[in-house]
Amino acid sequence: MISEAFIPAVTSLGAVALTLGVIIHFVSQKFHVEEDPMVTIINDILPGVNCGACGYPSCNQFAEVLVETKDSSMSCPVGGADLATKLGDTLGIAMAEPKPQIAVLMCQGSNGVARQTAEYLGIQDCWAATQAYVGPKVCKYSCVGLGSCIAYCDFGAMKLEDGLVVIDKDLCTGCEACIAACPTGVLTMQEKKAERYVIACNSHDKGAAAKKACDAACIACQKCVKVCPEEAITIDNFLAVIDQDKCNACGKCIDVCPTKVNCIRLEKDLKAVKQKQAS
């Protein structure tokens, strides 16, 4: 009895499916677009996160342009050197060696180190806080410490710790998404290195004012400038800057820095350190 009830349903739906199938077949033949199979292959190799770091809105777009132009200078910051060789092998061209970058926070004003202003009870977002007043920290150049950038990181490389954003050097791919998300401009992009010294301060205040606002502030005393054997450090508008091309990571600057909590920080990229040791 039940099977009888099924017969009209199965036959009618089957007929509809068959007719539509035939139509789809002819339409797909009629409107067929010739696509380079290479684009699909390249697209499969790419990380597929659509982060936009390469300058194209999606990985697919990047693949299309790469296949069409065969431009060897194009690079995917997320994939790095491994991906560049893979892409080169697939396309049969020599891809330029990419210069991987990472985000570096130029601030060490954690809770207790940086002086606080008034307590902030509003929306927990850096932009909302800086809209209301200078922010929870006295130094207007500092990391606000509410983590607006974290939501923009597709790779889970950022977290909030003790009033500062901490970047995981191994997870950061250098896509630059966090840079635009920061209201104080305290995040910067730097070339990936196994070891580096950075003046982790963003304050352009004069020495006395900077010291009043934060224990880890660069007071532009010039001591590190004088001690640096490579002459890599310069003072720009009351803030010391290390030229990473000249710096050989000797660490002499960190010994002479007079601020209570050193404003100079050693940054290590464990992945790169291991690679260096292996080679």
Added chain:
Amino acid sequence: MKTFTIGGIHPPENKLTEDKAIEVMPVPAELCISLNQHLGKPAKPVVKMGTEVKKGQLIGEADGFISANVHASTSGKVKAVKPAPHPGGQYAMSVFITPDGNDEWLEGCNTAPVDWKKFSKEEIIAKIKDAGIVGMGGAGFPTNVKLSPPPGKNIDHIILNGAECEPFLTADHRLMLESAEEVIAGLEIISSLFEGKAKASIGIESNKPDAINALKQLGAPKGIDVIPLKTKYPQGAEKQLINAVTGRTIEPGELPFDKGCLVQNIGTAVAIYEAVCKNKPLIERVVTVSGMEITERKNILARVGTTFKDIISFCGNTTAHANQVISGGPMMGKAVFSFDAPVTKTTSGLLFINNKGLEKSKERTCIRCGKCVDVCPQGLGPWLLANVAQLRDFDEIQLLGLANCTECGSCTFVCPSKRELVHWIKYAKALVNNRQKRKTA
């Protein structure tokens, strides 16, 4: 009684200081005069460390078309020119003056009043510009720019803003009672700039009957209408006041002069009178010191540059429960982050409150009750603006009329879910600006 048509709220008025006469505050031990007291570019300092200045002497020169002069508010010596906290929430370049105690005027300033009728239109505008007068209601738009509308715009209605719709504030109220003649004279000077063709009126909320009577008696013989308005917040906002007094609506993107209107604040009118007739620059203003957590609530005449900590000690210190200080009114004012911030030309009040209840009222989700839509005086949907801001869709939010929001705070006031609607809208405005800056850079 007249009032504006769309939206509006009735917050508790709390005009605790309306019977307190204006007290003149003595010169403090140090003045911190901000060079950014107006809309537009901050003034350029023209004094250096060590310069001797007289009261009324120019210390900051207007830098550009939309900018205003800044003057010393007492005689003394310039101690420093450096950034200092600003009641607007940022740091601003400020001139620190150590008073010499003589409080000596610059020669030619603060003379006996002369008749303003002998001055030409251009002379009056120049005097207003030299005196550094800005809109004293809160925004601080340079008055000389506002008084010279572009050619072709016909002003037929001049309105003085005596609404003072913000709870707690009574600075304009006291000024209308104690300086009624100056208010009327100031309005007459403004009218004379438009050859007397424009209709002059003063809009005052009905919760100030004494001010309405005082100005009615003085204004009637001179053809000045005093219009009582039904008390409703935000009546003192420019667009809402024009709507209440004249019935005209300023459409999005339009400015008051597009509809033939010009609005000036009560304090600005008095400042205009003093600048034109007495040659006195804008160096002091009436500030309401109020709130539940201050010992003596007062209306004080404070010099521009008086720091908040001096005002606190003048008013007998705060109570033990005070934990938030607001510069301006409770609806649109800003929380102060440092007591070293000074009184500026736009500081209408200083409120001392206890926000203990606020900490517990965490933001909850929108329940679509529509109260914010009912009260929005600009006819926007604040809940939707806030939702889209939270989603960071900054193309969509501009289509929803983000730029039309005047940040009056009515929506946040009525929200039963305690959502920080205005703060989300301000957040969206900041990010839209940032994106445009990045695009042009």
